[in-house]
Amino acid sequence: MPVIRGFALSLAALAALYTLSPHAAGQVAASADPATQIQIGNEAFEAARYQEAIDAYNRAIESSDPALVMRARKGKVRTALRVAEFELARVEAETLTAGPNSDAESQTLLGDALWGNGLFDEADRTYRAALEQEPESSRARFGLARSLATTSRLDEALKEALQTATLSPKDPEVHALVGLVYERLNRYDEAADAYDRYIALLPSSETSTMAAISQGKVRLLRSFKGRVPLQVTETAGRVYRVPFRMVNRKIVLQGRVNRTPVEFVLDTGSERTGVSDVTARRAGVVSVTATLTAGVGVASLRRLELGRADSIEVGALRIRNVPLSIRTVMRGALPRWQSESFSPLSLGYSLVVDYQRREVLLSRALPEGPADIRLPMRMNRLPLVRGLLNSKYPAYFVVDTGGELISISAETALSLAMPPVRRIPLKVFGMSGVDENAFLLPGVNLDFEEIEYRNVGLAVLNLRAPSVLLGFQLGGIVGHRFLSDYRVSMDMERSELRLQKVQAVATR
Numbered sequence: 001m002p003v004i005r006g007f008a009l010s011l012a013a014l015a016a017l018y019t020l021s022p023h024a025a026g027q028v029a030a031s032a033d034p035a036t037q038i039q040i041g042n043e044a045f046e047a048a049r050y051q052e053a054i055d056a057y058n059r060a061i062e063s064s065d066p067a068l069v070m071r072a073r074k075g076k077v078r079t080a081l082r083v084a085e086f087e088l089a090r091v092e093a094e095t096l097t098a099g100p101n102s103d104a105e106s107q108t109l110l111g112d113a114l115w116g117n118g119l120f121d122e123a124d125r126t127y128r129a130a131l132e133q134e135p136e137s138s139r140a141r142f143g144l145a146r147s148l149a150t151t152s153r154l155d156e157a158l159k160e161a162l163q164t165a166t167l168s169p170k171d172p173e174v175h176a177l178v179g180l181v182y183e184r185l186n187r188y189d190e191a192a193d194a195y196d197r198y199i200a201l202l203p204s205s206e207t208s209t210m211a212a213i214s215q216g217k218v219r220l221l222r223s224f225k226g227r228v229p230l231q232v233t234e235t236a237g238r239v240y241r242v243p244f245r246m247v248n249r250k251i252v253l254q255g256r257v258n259r260t261p262v263e264f265v266l267d268t269g270s271e272r273t274g275v276s277d278v279t280a281r282r283a284g285v286v287s288v289t290a291t292l293t294a295g296v297g298v299a300s301l302r303r304l305e306l307g308r309a310d311s312i313e314v315g316a317l318r319i320r321n322v323p324l325s326i327r328t329v330m331r332g333a334l335p336r337w338q339s340e341s342f343s344p345l346s347l348g349y350s351l352v353v354d355y356q357r358r359e360v361l362l363s364r365a366l367p368e369g370p371a372d373i374r375l376p377m378r379m380n381r382l383p384l385v386r387g388l389l390n391s392k393y394p395a396y397f398v399v400d401t402g403g404e405l406i407s408i409s410a411e412t413a414l415s416l417a418m419p420p421v422r423r424i425p426l427k428v429f430g431m432s433g434v435d436e437n438a439f440l441l442p443g444v445n446l447d448f449e450e451i452e453y454r455n456v457g458l459a460v461l462n463l464r465a466p467s468v469l470l471g472f473q474l475g476g477i478v479g480h481r482f483l484s485d486y487r488v489s490m491d492m493e494r495s496e497l498r499l500q501k502v503q504a505v506a507t508r
Contacts, residue, residue, distance in 0.1 A: 395475025
């Protein structure tokens with residue numbers, strides 16, 4: 001049976017952990033007045049009673065007053081995004097902006113909804129349209145800063161995010177973004193301060209869970225006090241060449257953790273470099289804190305320990321003071337050796353995978369090499385490229401060197417409205433166990449610009465949990481099947497995936 005290596009994610013969109021809950025008895029509003037319903041909805045939203053908020057906004061939307069309907073719909077979009085109901089948010093936001101009286105706030109909400117649906121390019125255009133209407137719109141500037149971060153324009157993103165925090169100091173998402181950008185810039189103390197501000201602004205009813213998780217991240221960052229995170233002594237532009245071998249369609253590199261030998265799987269589908277708990281004990285890596293994670297497999301969140309390695313070595317590359325995931329091997333999940341994963345993108349290194357020469361190149365400033373195909377690549381915690389399904393459905397796919405097949409999410413499959421003639425079950429192993437509901441969807445067309453797949457079968461996976469944690473709907477994953485026909489360059493500096501065709505591939 002086909003096996004797909006799953007990617008693992010640590011917590012990103014914390015607010016989206018809250019799902020819509022049944023409406024409790026006695027919560028039905030006493031008044032049907034639309035203005036009162038909006039007030040009830042706003043109060044419920046602030047108290048994290050999201051189902052109650054949506055119910056109140058729905059009642060207000062029935063009003064004959066267009067101004068009240070607009071206010072109610074805005075509240076509904078915000079609430080839907082908070083609970084990761086991305087499609088609901090998009091439908092309501094498109095309705096909100098369809099009329100002639102659409103304002104900048106409506107445009108930014110549409111941008112947020114498009115972003116939540118993984119339509120980043122469309123969201124960018126919408127945020128810019130909102131800024132044309134209202135140049136000081138804090139949410140539009142937040143959207144712009146977030147987009148700049150995904151294209152690795154980190155200095156610009158930080159400047160924009162800090163200005164947005166000045167305009168909207170009580171918006172927790174803005175401070176979370178500031179923390180994320182500082183973290184990617186390896187400015188851990190400032191990142192921890194920003195995350196602390198985020199925690200302080202959370203609704204009181206959410207702090208028990210969300211603050212505890214965020215405080216875990218703060219503890220990890222502060223554990224680097226007095227150390228230089230990801231410290232490397234190297235000349236500018238140095239390129240490291242590391243040989244690899246293929247094992248079960250996995251790229252395996254020889255490395256070390258705290259000078260302890262480790263065989264790493266090259267895994268761009270993981271947010272952090274990680275080791276098994278067994279390897280962590282051997283290498284003397286101690287857990288500093290814990291977070292929640294999700295990936296391919298069981299549709300749930302699980303605990304993930306986080307620690308700090310004094311050094312990581314791969315080939316001649318030696319990085320000091322490295323944050324690590326420490327993975328407890330789950331029964332029915334991937335074998336332990338696949339828990340040892342090296343994620344160079346998360347460490348700030350671009351890479352080239354040369355399948356013919358069995359060689360990986362690593363560099364902070366990758367030379368621009370030849371390419372037959374160039375795809376724009378966003379780094380939204382994971383590397384993402386845009387594909388087009390059945391000529392009309394755009395979606396972003398994780399570029400996962402640790403994966404095997406080409407897969408799509410169950411939500412993406414549903415949007416295609418093409419139920420399979422027969423359900424072909426797949427046994428899919430991931431970091432979170434077995435996806436019992438995975439199946440093969442035949443007859444799909446998939447394009448990545450000039451790369452065309454016609455009438456192919458795609459694995460359909462439950463990616464709901466990782467989508468919730470990322471804060472946007474994942475379209476799917478492309479792994480070995482997609483990548484192995486090319487010399488692959490993942491260039492973070494240029495935000496580009498370059499693919500050079502090879503004449504013969506000996507990796508299958």
